[in-house]
């Protein structure tokens with residue numbers, strides 16, 4: 001048998017924090033199990049050389065269109081340039097990919113990593129795992145990690161320290177205790193609604209121990225936001241049944257230490273612990289316009305902000321907005337956690353060995369800011385969160401429900417909960433005897449992230465300004481709970497809920513500033529430099545927004561060239577030939593309600609910026625037309641443009657329905673005209689993605 005390796009190296013790449021959290025959990029747990037190794041973000045790959053590590057574990061998510069996360073781009077450059085077939089000979093590795101099957105390039109990065117490592121001579125010691133966010137990452141990640149612990153002793157040396165053996169045994173004991181909760185048939189099924197929300201005495205005591213900051217709750221005057229408790233039925237659970245497949249008890253990481261003093265809110269200022277790739281700009285909001293009618297299904301706003309001269313962007317770039325979590329929700333959660341309001345502004349230091357990136361700079365932060373800006377309190381809850389909450393719940397039935405939710409037997413309940421997208425408040429109100437320490441919440445809640453918007457204006461046309469458009473995310477779930485996004489309702493609120501359709505309201509006098517930063521389009525979703533290249537732009541709904549920026553840009557470029565031509569330098573035909581045709585495929589539900597940018601698009605059509613505007617209306621009387629239907633209709637003309645005239649195709653919008661439909665329509669076009677089968681047609685399309693001839697900016 002070959003010698004066991006001594007050290008492992010975990011390299012992770014994460015866009016929104018999942019891969020980072022999973023990689024760090026594996027690292028912490030591996031340490032507890034007696035293995036030694038390191039854990040780094042992929043772009044720090046020079047810190048711990050790959051060739052020196054016996055075992056390499058790669059954990060990577062995807063972004064864009066099957067692209068690698070931003071914090072692995074340097075690593076990828078290094079891998080691409082490295083052609084040495086023996087570079088990793090002797091290295092054993094495995095891959096855990098995180099993806100989402102709503103995207104057609106499902107888990108592309110994980111697969112590419114595996115291929116590249118093999119090309120460099122490495123061999124796999126354990127089969128790769130490809131998790132799907134559409135189904136719940138845990139369904140693959142948890143069993144994959146469980147099996148990893150079985151495989152690891154065959155390839156890696158484990159230290160047999162007695163304290164480690166004791167800790168592992170203790171953990172097993174705990175697990176057993178939790179999984180053998182006796183199920184009382186008399187209490188089933190039961191509804192959480194009948195519970196009172198008083199926190200039992202022993203829970204108060206417990207939290208005081210774990211959370212030095214919790215004092216006796218003081219009555220609050222203000223009526224606080226209420227959550228929407230979940231309905232959890234234990235009906236599916238057999239009396240005496242055991243729960244299996246529970247997530248591992250995650251190791252506590254974050255430690256809160258109280259500092260001296262308080263810090264009052266600095267209105268509109270993002271706390272210093274929020275770190276962005278480029279410094280935050282506070283951009284004054286100058287104009288707001290509502291692009292939809294009152295009776296439209298979705299409310300869409302267009303907003304204009306002012307930027308400094310040193311902020312540069314191209315049409316198609318996106319920028320991040322740093323919006324706080326909903327203030328009422330934050331306060332209601334803090335109150336539910338028994339934090340007295342006088343503590344909200346007390347300063348704390350967050351410490352811990354494997355702290356996630358979003359907490360690493362919180363060396364002096366107020367509690368309220370941590371809940372406003374550090375953690376996500378309204379995204380899909382992780383199973384590990386429910387598992388942790390169970391450990392801090394005193395009522396046996398509630399504890400059992402929490403364990404059930406995260407067990408294999410409770411998979412359908414967990415999925416039903418995901419459908420309802422509960423906030424942290426909803427979950428805590430469902431389980432009144434649950435009183436988790438804030439530190440454990442910091443460990444298990446995902447990072448609060450900037451929200452990205454495509455720029456819908458051209459810097460040529462609107463110097464010193466940026467315009468963007470977005471739907472206000474507010475909806476009612478199947479169980480009648482109200483839900484809302486983070487940034488869009490906040491922007492609607494701070495700009496005073498402008499409502500007259502297409503009226504551009506000047507809001508400069510309100511003095512509102514938007515914390516933002518430009519994120520250059522790593523995807524190359526920008527206009528080609530050659531203005532003569534034909535373009536096919538497909539963007540239903542708010543997917544049209546970046547194309548408005550493209551069109552403004554082309555319109556202004558043409559105007560500039562025409563004015564030069566006007567003084568005798570260039571004949572008009574030459575100018576016309578310098579600008580390729582632009583075909584726009586745009587869709588909405590009902591032209592009276594949600595024909596976004598109607599005036600602008602008609603103007604572009606009139607002045608020749610758009611050669612052909614194809615409009616799909618999906619709720620028009622009895623006909624439902626989608627953009628993909630129009631692409632099928634125009635298949636001959638589009639084939640000629642794409643194949644004979646080298647047009648570039650841009651798709652923006654929903655990854656699931658629209659992008660798949662458009663891809664099918666394009667594949668059909670190739671089948672019809674190029675005498676290939678569907679498989680070959682899709683391969684051609686994938687090739688076009690690689691050549692940046694077919695570009696997509698999609699969201700699930």
Ligand SMILES: Cc1cc2nc3c(=O)[nH]c(=O)nc-3n(C[C@H](O)[C@H](O)[C@H](O)COP(=O)(O)O)c2cc1C
Nearest residue numbers: 014015016017018019061062064066099100106107
């Ligand atoms: C804008 C965006 C684009 C994405 N593109 C893809 C993709 O092309 N293929 C895929 O499998 N998953 C894709 N995903 C899904 C992520 O990989 C998945 O949600 C993962 O859990 C994110 O992990 P992270 O938080 O570590 O970045 C995308 C997610 C977002 C938000």
